[in-house]
Amino acid sequence: MITPEIGIAIVAPGGYAPDEAALARGIARLEAQGATVHNYYDPAHKFQRFGGTDAGRLAQLHAAASDPQVQVVMALRGSYGISRILPEIDFQLMADSGKLFVGYSDFTAFHMGLLAKTGRASFAGPMICDDFTRDETDAFTLDQLWSCLAGPTHTVTGTGQGNPVVSLEGTLWGGNLAMIVHLLGTPYFPRVDNGILFLEDVNEHPYRVERMLLQLLHAGVIERQQAIVLGDFSGYKLGPMENGYDFDAMLAYVRQRLPVPVLTGLEFGHIRRRVSLPFGGKAQLRSDASGAFSLQVGNYPTLGK
Numbered sequence: 001m002i003t004p005e006i007g008i009a010i011v012a013p014g015g016y017a018p019d020e021a022a023l024a025r026g027i028a029r030l031e032a033q034g035a036t037v038h039n040y041y042d043p044a045h046k047f048q049r050f051g052g053t054d055a056g057r058l059a060q061l062h063a064a065a066s067d068p069q070v071q072v073v074m075a076l077r078g079s080y081g082i083s084r085i086l087p088e089i090d091f092q093l094m095a096d097s098g099k100l101f102v103g104y105s106d107f108t109a110f111h112m113g114l115l116a117k118t119g120r121a122s123f124a125g126p127m128i129c130d131d132f133t134r135d136e137t138d139a140f141t142l143d144q145l146w147s148c149l150a151g152p153t154h155t156v157t158g159t160g161q162g163n164p165v166v167s168l169e170g171t172l173w174g175g176n177l178a179m180i181v182h183l184l185g186t187p188y189f190p191r192v193d194n195g196i197l198f199l200e201d202v203n204e205h206p207y208r209v210e211r212m213l214l215q216l217l218h219a220g221v222i223e224r225q226q227a228i229v230l231g232d233f234s235g236y237k238l239g240p241m242e243n244g245y246d247f248d249a250m251l252a253y254v255r256q257r258l259p260v261p262v263l264t265g266l267e268f269g270h271i272r273r274r275v276s277l278p279f280g281g282k283a284q285l286r287s288d289a290s291g292a293f294s295l296q297v298g299n300y301p302t303l304g305k
Helices: 020-031 054-066 084-090 090-094 107-119 127-134 138-151 177-182 206-218 247-257
Strands: 007-010 037-041 072-075 099-101 123-125 154-159 168-177 195-203 225-234 262-264 277-279 282-286 291-299
Touching: 007 054, 020 037, 020 099, 020 127, 037 225, 054 072, 054 090, 084 107, 090 107, 099 107, 099 138, 107 123, 107 168, 107 177, 107 282, 127 138, 127 247, 138 154, 154 277, 168 177, 168 225, 168 291, 177 195, 177 206, 206 225, 206 247, 225 282, 247 262
Parallel strands: 007 037, 007 072, 072 099, 099 123, 168 195, 195 225, 225 262
Antiparallel strands: 123 277, 154 291, 168 282, 282 291
């Protein structure tokens, strides 16, 4: 639960809400948990596949960042759209506002740009659609969010088959793999040395996941990391020509090919039950011979600080 003085702004830098009744239910749930909601998204202003025109979506972000009654800015949903407004986002305003920005999927581009331009941490976490709007919310997912935002540290755990034994520290960053690769070579791609890179994606065939990982390798990104932690990669369908090439085969190959340890089992991605992660926080990653790991993150902005 959160306290009533916490203001949460809703912005739609990507897609629009497909169900306006469900959106109202999501806002009511936020308010029931103690938040004061400031909704900058107007369904009447949706444009094509977006939550507004480019100018309108940009204005939502800037208005939320400038609102003194707001402490948390949460994305309505992902889909697509931030790439179109990246050059116009005033990232210094975002950082100087002190707001905690939350979202995932397409919102990965915002996390990347904010860290690249200002060094400010943000949060890979729930969005209004569908985490707050579905018929039954997932208590674990929402508890993760409030615990993470409260700080001062946040710990997530997981287990993955074949995980190597590691004990290391680094800057936690990552998110949607396609969005990360999309920003390679742009001013919105942060240079993170000694990082712990977490990744997820949906509807991406294993060969495309492999191809994107190799692109990060060939671009010199992976060699600067301490480790890669994989979240959920689902939604794809294998074809008859795979001949044994599935996600496990791809994973075995990249574990052999990449110069850093690759762990699996992170509950993050386009799934109902999901952890929240401070993008840009300082993390300690520990795993044992059983494949179990813990990821403890600190040194990131929190509510009230």
